[in-house]
Amino acid sequence: MTRIDVGSVLRHSANVPFSDLVTRPTGAAVRRCLERELAALTEGDVAVLDFSRIGMMDFSCADEVVAKLLLALAEQESRPGYVVFHGITDAHLEAIEDVLHHHGLALVVHFADGGARLVGTVSDDERSVWELVAARGALAAADVALAAGRELDEMARVLDSLRRRRLLRHDGLTYGPVGPVT
């Protein structure tokens, strides 16, 4: 697991003495730095972007740091790793949710209080399956279908969608949470 302190990235890449992620140029500078770090991920690696030391985030900055970063990663067909956001608070969430919905993206978010959630644009099925796996740990498609009381084919499609969107890990026959989930 690779932990990246976004607060530290902000201070060094954008060269600002503040802790808030605001303005588009600041967001672009931070994203470029994050992209360089994420390029080093190997297959199965989880990059935890730690926002604990970030004050607030505005829409423009979130569009650069969150949406453009995820869009760039999604374009990489053979993207090796996973990205989760950690240390998210109410001060970040509004802007993050807004830009994710705008671009039809989703993200695994670990909140500062320890909870984990799927944030952004996901179907009801994707959300309920993700929550099931997050609660129980790695499961095979048949286990998910059994627990959800749904057809195996249906659940396999949902799990595959979550895998392609890098919201669940796929390891052999099972699908598991990305990063530590409480």
Add this chain to the structure above:
Amino acid sequence: MTAVIAVPSSLDDLTFEHVLEQLAPHPADAKVIVDARHTTFATPFGLTALLALAQTRAERPELLPPDDPDTVSYWARAGFFRFAEELFTVRGSVPRPRSAGESDVLLEVTPVTKSDDVHEVVERIQAKAAKILIDKLHLEPRATMGFAMTLSEACQNIVEHAGRGGWVMVQAYRYKKRLGGRFVVVIAVCDAGVGFRRSLESGQRRPLTDRWDDAMALETAVVNGVSRYGEPGRGQGLKGIRGYVHRRDGKFSVRSGTARIAYVPPWDDDVPRREGLAPFPGAQLLIAIPEKVGAAA
């Protein structure tokens, strides 16, 4: 010939139109005197718009400050004269402002030119405004963050689109005219830059319609969320402001060129769209968030 522009006794976003109507017949290189001697009240919009007005003049205008000692003292505390003295020839003596950050104004008149200025503004408002937003406006802590986001996006409009610097000011006060004396916090962001129409034209983002004027440009940018940049995520700032203001039962207006568009809450009797106004360059934003009704006192 020197033209005298009389500033209304109460200077806000609506009465500022009277200033612009008087100014309209006079070319930018004409000498003007801005006479605020009888002004006894000015909102953040009024003060920042006066500075933007001075920016539009090729010939340095004169300013006659308010006669009323309380008013002129407030303008000084708001940091107005710090910048007015750079743009106007200010007649008479005005009180020396205390150092920035010591005044009772939430955010004194602050220049916004570059991205770093927005960081500074956000930092200062969070340090100073959180208590007032929670105690006086009864906003929940998450809403105070939204307030800082809204302020940030409004200021970025200058950095990203104006092509020249502008000003921001934030103040909270009891709204006597309406709202039954409830508290309201007001953000004003004014610049005399290129304005919405020229900004969209520069990015070739003008919609394919026969009609194209300042009102259409405002509708395109503010209502439809179109920015001069073609990237999909652009234009989210104004949309974010609209959403925040709507959720807080607030008011949001944008003036640019000869038009003005406003999201008007039930407590206000403004009109949503005005056209054919006296021309004024740039963009002037007003955001007003009222005290939450029904909250614990």
